């Protein structure tokens with residue numbers, strides 16, 4: 001079997017187009033322009049690249065960007081004061097504080113200070129709680145993207161066995177909650193899980209969010225499984241150059257899986273598209289307007 005490739009780039013482009021349509025509708029019919037405030041503290045190069053691509057995507061979707069850069073020496077009080085200002089600003093529909101934060105700043109304290117209605121990363125305890133009890137919530141972007149990709153390969157996830165490898169608060173746990181909400185039967189695996197290969201062989205849907213290059217081998221997969229590879233790992237490539245690989249050994253897996261996301265070009269592009277979607281959702285909720293249909 002050769003797996004179908006789940007084209008995250010194309011699916012994300014379609015989603016971004018729909019979001020741009022919703023933004024245009026909000027402006028035209030309600031005079032509302034969704035605005036995303038991105039707060040970057042310090043100069044972590046990976047964060048800087050990510051923040052730049054978010055801001056570009058925000059502009060392309062027709063939203064108002066609003067970027068804040070604080071020095072690496074900024075105090076927790078300064079960051080909290082900025083968050084309070086953004087919470088009170090009606091032009092700001094979504095607030096994203098780029099993680100990781102410098103060590104003098106307590107990330108959990110900053111996340112908890114964001115208005116849950118503007119928490120487009122979906123990390124605030126209120127949104128985490130709402131997601132877990134099945135209430136409407138701003139759900140984290142990468143997990144939302146993972147489930148959209150899985151649903152692009154299987155129209156319904158109901159009753160399917162889903163195995164999520166990874167239990168982080170930003171990917172593993174929320175993706176498990178979202179799969180549960182789709183009525184999948186969900187197992188969460190982690191570094192202490194016994195016989196991981198055997199567990200994976202049960203999975204109709206396998207989500208790998210580990211951060212270990214090509215840990216998941218082809219013979220760990222159930223034939224026909226849908227494989228969503230969240231991992232982003234930089235490894236040595238040919239000619240001394242580095243390359244990015246996922247958590248799944250793609251060349252082996254594509255001979256067994258029914259559908260698989262590539263790395264890059266799978267989950268990655270969905271994260272920003274879902275961030276834009278969350279910003280539009282937040283703008284609708286803040287203005288008591290109907291949520292977008294996407």
Ligand code: NDP
Pocket residue numbers: 142165166167168169170171172189190191192193196209210211212215230231232233267268271
């Ligand atoms: P974390 O390091 O926070 O979590 C990794 C998880 O993998 C942990 O739960 C850990 O278990 C588990 N794990 C580690 N080693 C093993 C093992 N040998 N067997 C089974 N489980 C194991 O990572 P994140 O969740 O933040 O990210 C995971 C990957 O996804 C990374 O490569 C990251 O770069 C990528 N990522 C990609 C995004 C995108 O947009 N495409 C967005 C976010 C992340 P334990 O809890 O026991 O330690």
